[in-house]
Amino acid sequence: MDKPTSEQFEHINNQLISEFSKTLEMFSLNQTEAQLFVTLFFNDEPMTLDDMKDALGRSKTAMSNATRTLLDFNLIERVFIKGARKDLYQAKKDLYDKFMKTYVSRWLSAIDQQLSSLDSIQSQVQESNINSDSLDNKLTEAIKFHRSLEEVFKQISQYDQ
Known part of the structure; x- marks a missing residue:
């Protein structure tokens, strides 16, 4: 069996995020909020707004607004890591x-x-x-x-x- 290329991996990963986020949109999240939550949920490490922006290809403002909504809904949390200069966020796992x-x-x-x-x-x-x-x-x-x-x-x- 051939080893998947990074393009294949990226394509399947994007499909997974897209399909999972469709379910979350039924819970009154917009597409950006749902995709951000899924990205944070599957990411092993907390992410900065810049990390989120790069992962989803959206603006930093869009990530900030989506993060605020997800924090308000208590779906993500801000985490502290000693020495980190930027705010870090992660999804709460009890989905x-x-x-x-x-x-x-x-x-x-x-x-x-x-x-x-x-x-x-x-x-x-x-x-x-x-x-x-x-x-x-x-x-x-x-x-x-x-x-x-x-x-x-x-x-x-x-x-x-």
């Missing part, structure tokens, strides 16, 4: 747990915001004395839908504890 907690939390937050907005709309309808069975039914269904989602994601969050 499933981190993504599920982040995903469920974001859904619950979004649902809460939507329910608040729907309650506000319902109050406006009541205050304006609009008598519309159609509008009342639509509001009731929208609230019911969001309450059902809320219940499902609360159940999921109980399993993550």
Whole structure:
């Protein structure tokens, strides 16, 4: 069997990063954030912003923004290495747990915001004395839908504890 060339290795590595990142994009990460996380996840050593920029062929600003988002979602961490002059980052390895907690939390937050907005709309309808069975039914269904989602994601969050 022939030894793979560096071009073949690079091509397969890029395919792996691309396919893995597609899954992570379903967790509301953009393409750059997902690809950066995968790169950090598979890298054995912490990386600087310059390392990330070189690995993904993106700007340092794009890497900085993606890093900030991943830090906010608690998916990566800043690490200290004595003598290093630049910030270093690495992926947190408990991947499933981190993504599920982040995903469920974001859904619950979004649902809460939507329910608040729907309650506000319902109050406006009541205050304006609009008598519309159609509008009342639509509001009731929208609230019911969001309450059902809320219940499902609360159940999921109980399993993550």
